[in-house]
Amino acid sequence: MAENGIVIKPMDQFIVKPLFGGDMVSWYTPTNVTLWMALTVLAATAMMVYGSRGRAVVPTRAQSVAELTYSFIYKMVEDVAGRDAVRFFPYIMTVFLFVLFANLLGLIPFAFTTTSHIAVTAVLALTVFISVTALGFILHGTKFLKLFWVDSAPLPLRPVLALIEVISYFVRPVSHSIRLAGAMMAGHAVAKVFAGFAAALGAAFFLPILAVTALYALELLVAVIQAYVFTILTCVYLKDALHPAH
């Protein structure tokens, strides 16, 4: 690819770089990860705090957006995980807003998508997995293990089902994290590849540009849907911890 001077490097956008020069990325170095996570927190704060600062009974448009988001996630927690899950609502809201804004800000050209990194999504998913498992044992003790013992199945099948249930339980954080990171990474990489084609194709440049435009609309949808999926799966796992019976 280098011979015509145009090099497509679709994965360069995911490189973690120190913000203030240098090559060393130690655990505390301010990097592009720091910058884009800070912007994510700022954007979420802007929507949720600044938007609803008027506290109007008849909301403005910005306040309405904040309230609709609040009600949407609140209802999701209540419907999926049950009424007693409402005490975890602030954390679920945090996860949703973080993933949503990280995904959306990642769509800005030259942006760094924090949620395209498995390190980030794995920590988010493992936090959910570990706290949900711990919560299950704290609330129900060993009865939490009934989650894996399907009482409604015929007795000979139960050990087999239990094995399958245990495997699927431990696969949860993997699928939970890889789904999000994979979707983000793939979309951004493909967009970059198409953009590189636009530079390489010369006169036919408009074809990849059309493709990138269409892809971009799709990515916008994916960004929102992946945030939604990540949140609703968190609620589903939380439901298992609160109500382990099948």
Place this chain on the structure above:
Amino acid sequence: MADPAQDAVGMPQLDFTTFPNQIFWLIVAMIALYLILSRVALPQISAVLADRRGAITNDIAAAEEAKQKAAAAEEAYHKALANARAEAGRIVDQARAEIQQELDVQMAKAEAEIAARSAESEKRIREIRESAMDMVAEVAKDTTREVLGVFDVKADARTVNAAVTARLKQGGTA
């Protein structure tokens, strides 16, 4: 950037040397966002939502109350109307009864007067008739006496009177 060391080798996602950095900043960001949301944003929004729900509930209650008041007012109006109608009917009946009573009294009075007057008239007529009869008897006696005197028939007054009276009685009834 052009520096080959900065080019991605394989997937930057699998460059484990950046993991501590990403995880550290992720935890910082999540804690910051969690604190902002749980301390400021969510209480603020839930307060607004509760306020709105309260306002809506109050307004609905007020509307319900107003509706009930309107219904009560309508009922009172209808009741007042019915009362007024009944009162009007009663007044009309009363007036009619009073007039009837007055009329009856007046009629009775008039009838009594008429009866009294006709009785008096009859009485006077009878008196006149009686006095006329007396005068007829007087005139007849005088005339008889004069006639007897002209014919030189001596007759005492008593006999003449008796004869005239007897004759008159006969003729009066005849």
